[in-house]
Amino acid sequence: RESIDTQEPVLTGAEVARHNSKDSCWVIVHGKVYDVTEFLPEHPGGSKIILKYAGKDATEEFDPIHPPDTLEKYLDKSKHLGRVDMSTVQVEAKTHDPEEEARLERIKRMPPLEQCYNLTDFESVAKMVMKKTAWGYYSSGADDEITMRENKLAFHKIWFRPRILVDVENVDLSTTMLGSKCSIPFYVTATALGKLGNPEGEVVLTRAAHTHDVIQMIPTLASCSFDEIVDAKKGGQVQWLQVYVNKNREITKGIVQNAERRGCKGLFITVDAPQLGRREKDMRSKFDDVGSNVQRVDGDTVDRSQGVARAISSFIDPSLSWKDIPWFRKITKMPIALKGVQRVEDALKAVEYGVDAIVLSNHGGRQLDTAPPGIEILAEVMPALRDRGWQDKIEVYIDGGIRRATDILKALCLGAKGVGIGRPFLYAMSTYGQSGVERAMQLLKDELEMDMRLIGASKISDLDTTMVDYRGLSSHVVPVPGDMLGQSTYDSLVSPSFRLS
Numbered sequence: 001r002e003s004i005d006t007q008e009p010v011l012t013g014a015e016v017a018r019h020n021s022k023d024s025c026w027v028i029v030h031g032k033v034y035d036v037t038e039f040l041p042e043h044p045g046g047s048k049i050i051l052k053y054a055g056k057d058a059t060e061e062f063d064p065i066h067p068p069d070t071l072e073k074y075l076d077k078s079k080h081l082g083r084v085d086m087s088t089v090q091v092e093a094k095t096h097d098p099e100e101e102a103r104l105e106r107i108k109r110m111p112p113l114e115q116c117y118n119l120t121d122f123e124s125v126a127k128m129v130m131k132k133t134a135w136g137y138y139s140s141g142a143d144d145e146i147t148m149r150e151n152k153l154a155f156h157k158i159w160f161r162p163r164i165l166v167d168v169e170n171v172d173l174s175t176t177m178l179g180s181k182c183s184i185p186f187y188v189t190a191t192a193l194g195k196l197g198n199p200e201g202e203v204v205l206t207r208a209a210h211t212h213d214v215i216q217m218i219p220t221l222a223s224c225s226f227d228e229i230v231d232a233k234k235g236g237q238v239q240w241l242q243v244y245v246n247k248n249r250e251i252t253k254g255i256v257q258n259a260e261r262r263g264c265k266g267l268f269i270t271v272d273a274p275q276l277g278r279r280e281k282d283m284r285s286k287f288d289d290v291g292s293n294v295q296r297v298d299g300d301t302v303d304r305s306q307g308v309a310r311a312i313s314s315f316i317d318p319s320l321s322w323k324d325i326p327w328f329r330k331i332t333k334m335p336i337a338l339k340g341v342q343r344v345e346d347a348l349k350a351v352e353y354g355v356d357a358i359v360l361s362n363h364g365g366r367q368l369d370t371a372p373p374g375i376e377i378l379a380e381v382m383p384a385l386r387d388r389g390w391q392d393k394i395e396v397y398i399d400g401g402i403r404r405a406t407d408i409l410k411a412l413c414l415g416a417k418g419v420g421i422g423r424p425f426l427y428a429m430s431t432y433g434q435s436g437v438e439r440a441m442q443l444l445k446d447e448l449e450m451d452m453r454l455i456g457a458s459k460i461s462d463l464d465t466t467m468v469d470y471r472g473l474s475s476h477v478v479p480v481p482g483d484m485l486g487q488s489t490y491d492s493l494v495s496p497s498f499r500l501s
């Protein structure tokens with residue numbers, strides 16, 4: 001943390017503790033005292049969650065949700081009251097929490113990393129050991145989670161048509177994405193709040209991505225500050241920026257131009273979230289945590305029962321539209337991609353607007369439930385582009401439900417330039433840290449090298465639509481093989497407390 005400023009006033013814990021109400025609310029974060037009284041009604045997460053820590057040390061609750069420079073950036077300097085002598089701050093006795101104790105016991109019994117043989121193994125360990133809020137936030141999809149499940153099942157509707165007697169002694173997995181070289185056709189997609197799963201947050205993904213020469217998309221809603229994530233990159237490591245467009249366009253302009261200055265090589269504008277989806281597992285875990293029904297009694301303006309997602313996204317501008325695309329062209333020279341395109345017509349429109357790339361994505365099933373899987377839209381978009389001779393005018397990516405290298409291969413055969421992967425790297429990071437993410441990436445690399453040999457391809461450009469049979473893709477009632485692995489980790493919507501014993 002920053003160096004100690006000896007001129008700063010030093011308060012005692014008792015002095016801070018006296019300011020513990022909405023009439024005067026002081027909190028401690030990383031040994032510094034902040035007067036947040038006037039900020040209470042503006043807090044996107046509602047006043048209740050701050051009042052829970054009024055007069056106390058809020059660092060533990062603050063860290064996973066807010067980049068470290070949040071208070072420096074957004075709280076007026078007059079509200080920065082100085083430091084506190086931490087030896088005088090009363091440490092709250094932890095209330096007895098049998099669930100938490102059981103979770104800590106399960107952590108002691110975690111399988112060794114070497115026993116994780118596929119990305120779903122990380123998910124099953126994560127379900128065992130992650131805090132409820134973190135698991136609820138990462139694992140949740142919107143509404144009945146039909147799209148989240150279909151993202152995975154859609155790949156099981158596609159069958160390979162392998163070629164034989166092709167020299168596959170040397171296999172080259174490298175490719176380029178938005179003009180940047182990378183060792184393998186997948187990237188770490190943008191997922192918010194990395195510190196919910198790992199106290200170090202997104203920089204863990206940065207370090208692992210460097211190890212494997214994988215591109216990382218930096219989320220707007222990261223727990224780490226943007227600069228922390230960029231500072232963590234090494235050498236020529238490639239990073240992109242994902243942006244949720246702010247109602248205050250000047251804030252977005254500043255974020256985009258800072259990212260370009262700091263060397264980001266692509267701007268991904270998320271277009272499928274004018275409002276964040278209703279993710280009930282997330283809502284339930286936050287509901288337990290801050291007792292939202294109580295907050296309504298004290299007139300809290302923001303309904304915390306929307307969970308973490310809604311609480312952190314009130315700044316997103318729902319008025320964003322095609323007419324804004326030229327404005328982005330004016331403020332940056334980075335290649336521009338639209339993340340969250342979900343139909344052919346918009347893919348074609350993206351070409352007409354001169355966009356450099358699109359990600360066919362439904363946000364991991366976290367937005368509009370029963371929106372189609374990215375792989376399914378891909379099978380419609382590529383022929384439409386080819387019919388117009390536009391296939392080289394735009395790069396097409398997909399994300400959602402990618403858990404095996406065969407999923408990556410199917411996307412590449414259908415014409416994708418690369419794929420984004422979200423939850424698996426979050427689960428790997430939340431259970432085994434950087435070495436977990438590195439192993440997850442290595443597993444995909446090993447699988448992909450083997451799959452390329454078995455399909456009869458020695459380099460990415462050998463892959464084409466003749467190597468897959470995707471006739472079953474568009475029908476949603478085709479029986480698919482039982483997804484036994486996925487079912488074993490799937491966490492149903494109904495919260496355990498609702499199960500009648």
Ligand SMILES: Cc1cc2c(cc1C)[n+](S(=O)(=O)[O-])c1c(=O)[nH]c(=O)nc-1n2C[C@H](O)[C@H](O)[C@H](O)COP(=O)(O)O
Pocket residue numbers: 137138139151189190191192193219220221242270276309339361362363364365366399400401402420421422423424
């Ligand atoms: C799992 C997850 C996904 C999020 C994500 C957070 C989590 C925990 N968040 S969210 O809080 O707003 O929903 C983002 C985000 O910040 N920005 C974004 O563009 N996509 C966000 N996504 C979507 C992500 O970029 C991919 O589209 C999705 O994760 C791909 O599906 P898989 O997880 O199955 O790989």
